[in-house]
Structure formats: structure tokens, C-alpha cells
Amino acid sequence: MGAQIVKGKLIAQSVYAELGADIAELIQRTGRRPVLVSIYIGSNPAIEVYIRSMNRIARGLGIEYRWYHLPDNAQEAEVLRRLEQLNQDPEVTGVIIQLPLPEHLRRSVLVNHIAPQKDVDGTHPENVGAAVTGEIRVGSCTALAVMRLLDATGIAMEGKEAVIVGHSELVGKPLSLMLVDRLATVTICHIATAQRGLLAEHVRRAEVLVVAVGSPAVIKGDWVRPGATVIDVGINQIGSHLVGDVEFDTARERAAFITPVPGGVGPVTVSMLMNNTVNAFRTQVGHLSEAARPVDAAS
Numbered sequence: 001m002g003a004q005i006v007k008g009k010l011i012a013q014s015v016y017a018e019l020g021a022d023i024a025e026l027i028q029r030t031g032r033r034p035v036l037v038s039i040y041i042g043s044n045p046a047i048e049v050y051i052r053s054m055n056r057i058a059r060g061l062g063i064e065y066r067w068y069h070l071p072d073n074a075q076e077a078e079v080l081r082r083l084e085q086l087n088q089d090p091e092v093t094g095v096i097i098q099l100p101l102p103e104h105l106r107r108s109v110l111v112n113h114i115a116p117q118k119d120v121d122g123t124h125p126e127n128v129g130a131a132v133t134g135e136i137r138v139g140s141c142t143a144l145a146v147m148r149l150l151d152a153t154g155i156a157m158e159g160k161e162a163v164i165v166g167h168s169e170l171v172g173k174p175l176s177l178m179l180v181d182r183l184a185t186v187t188i189c190h191i192a193t194a195q196r197g198l199l200a201e202h203v204r205r206a207e208v209l210v211v212a213v214g215s216p217a218v219i220k221g222d223w224v225r226p227g228a229t230v231i232d233v234g235i236n237q238i239g240s241h242l243v244g245d246v247e248f249d250t251a252r253e254r255a256a257f258i259t260p261v262p263g264g265v266g267p268v269t270v271s272m273l274m275n276n277t278v279n280a281f282r283t284q285v286g287h288l289s290e291a292a293r294p295v296d297a298a299s
Contacts, residue, residue: 006231008149008260011148011271016060037095039096041071047098142212146178147179149265158182159185165219166212207229209230221251230255232244
């Protein structure tokens, strides 16, 4: 029979339906609208397609979307100055830096310079640290997308053997914390796991398998445990086609649920970015309201 395909586009549409009503209410109540800003450095046609897509989605929801394009030779100090301007601009709700960056720029330095309350990508150390204590304010968009996809399957995570292949700061590490909060038993695999020849062994044990490596078909379909839930975060260009990190056709015959590439994690990740932006806006407007509230003389 084969696995049930978990369609990210449908899940993203449900998120947007929820957000549309929330944003309309916030705009009516505050007289302001969320403003999302992208910093794009260099020249990358794929990023430009993504920016146009985000602009369309954001504006459809009532979020103002702006982007700043800096040349490939932009120096770190110049980017930091622009980020500081955005940090200080009270109109700006959230700031994201489009990846990949030119080689001379350090992602960690730039991301760390975004004000935590405006880090709607959820990658600032302060926001990542909040996840350690289970107090996520703005989480990693991709990790949140994976959790939303898992929720769509209806499978409880408690006690499940969850294996994450890939230990990046954007996906593997924050996702492991989210799964632990759901009381899953979590294993993280990485390059050293593969070098020891143990990757297939760990994958075969996974009831929940999440792969975020960026290497086409690195996970063989016959490694997948029968009845497993497979979330494929990878997206790789092979000729004119996009494929994931999992050998899809074979894995589909063994899994209970599996995400496609494209059309799986990607659309939900964008919806989580919009959700983070709305959450950040709600928090910022709340703080402004508190700051403007008169002091009770009797207190």
C-alpha cells in the first residue's frame, strides 16, 4: 500500500488561515501591521525566487515585507551597521538573513547581532537557549515545521525512538530539544556516525526519522523501519529535479508516513517564519503597551 504522504502545502495553508484572522485582529487593535525584513547579500537566483515567494505570502497575510540587497563584496561591518539600524527601528518586527552568505561573511556573527526579539528565524543564541529550558519564544523555523508535520500524523511522540540525521544549529540541535520535550528518546547522527559505519544501524531503529543533511539519497530506503514516520528536510538539485536526502520510492514502501521533496518541509518552514513574525509582533506591541501604561500612584 505504501506510506501516507504528508503534504506540507496543505499544512501551510491551515497555518495561514489561522494567521490571517490573528493578523487582522492585531492590525485593527493596534493600528500597526507586522514588518518582516530580509537581508540578501550577493547574487543567487534561488534566493531571489524565495524572496518573491515570501513577499507574496507575507502581503497576502497582511504582513509588510521589505528586503535589502547588498553587493557580494559587502563587508561585515557594513552588514552589521544595517542590522543595527533595523534593531533600532520600532516599525520593524522581524529580521532574517538569507543563506547562503558569501564566503567572507560569518553567519554566526551576523545572526548574533540581530536583536533576540526580532530574530524570527529563531537562531539567535538567546532564543536557542530558551529552548533548552522548554521556554521557546521564537523557535527555529525548520525545526518547528518538522514538529508541525509530525503533529499532522497524529502520532504521539512519547516514548518513541526518534533518530535525527544531521546536527546543524538550524535543524538537528533545536529539533532534538523539541522532541525531548515531547518525551521521545532521541538519537542524533552525524558524519562521525557514518564514518564508523553505524548510520544504517541507527536509522533501522527509528520509529521517527528526520533527515537534514543536504546529500541526495544518503539514507537508503531499505534502511527505513517498517511503519516509521519519515520527515525529509533535505533539498538537492539533481539535473532539473529536486530530491531529498532519503531514497524516496523505496522508503515510501516501508514507512507509514513520509514527506515529499519538494512540497513537504519547505512550505511549512515558510509558514512557521510567518507565525514567528506574528508572535514577535504580539510580544513587541504588548511591551509597548506596558511601557505606555500610567503608573498607579497607589502602588
